[in-house]
Amino acid sequence: MQLQTQTRPKVLSVLVLNDRIDAASAIQFKEQMRDLTQSAGPRVVLDLGRVQFLDSSGLGAIVAVRKLLAPDRVLELSSLTPTVEKVFRLTRMDSIFTIHPSHAVAIANGTGG
Template sequence: MQLESTMQGTTLVIRALDDRIDAAAAIQFKERMRDLTAVPSARVILDLARVHFLDSSGLGAVVAVMKLLAPDRPLELAGLTPTVEKVFRLTRMDTIFTIHRGLEAGLRQAG
């Protein structure tokens, strides 16, 4: 599970580089996210634009990361592709995350 992190102002941006977050990648994703978010920042945005598939294990891992960062930094998501968006919508987890259309929109908006 490849993730790339950059600091944009006071916002930590983490970009998922693989095209799937599934049962085979979920544990590694969670561990890498825990390491990468150890640096202080005002906000954390996870850019999922390259992720074409996320299953319930991947969703669970994203929720786990959200809980790891709470309550100081709510995990924000950006760039959901159609299948990923559908999994969030069908499980109603789209109601608990701040979801930006794209990374640029997320960075423009105040957390």
């Protein structure tokens, strides 16, 4: 699993460089996210623009990261590809997360916060 971060005031951006978050990588994803977000500000934006496939283990890991960050920090998502969007929609997790159409929009939306 390869995750790349950029820190801005109040926002930590995490770009997933792999094309899948699946049963083979879900635990590692969760652990790396835990390490990378230890000193994160109030918002963490996970950019899923390169992720072409997400299974239920990957989805469970993203939910787990959201719980790890709470209550002081919030996990938001951006740039869902069609298959990933489908998994979020079918499981109704799209109503749980703030999902931005692009990472640029996610960053711009946070200026008031």
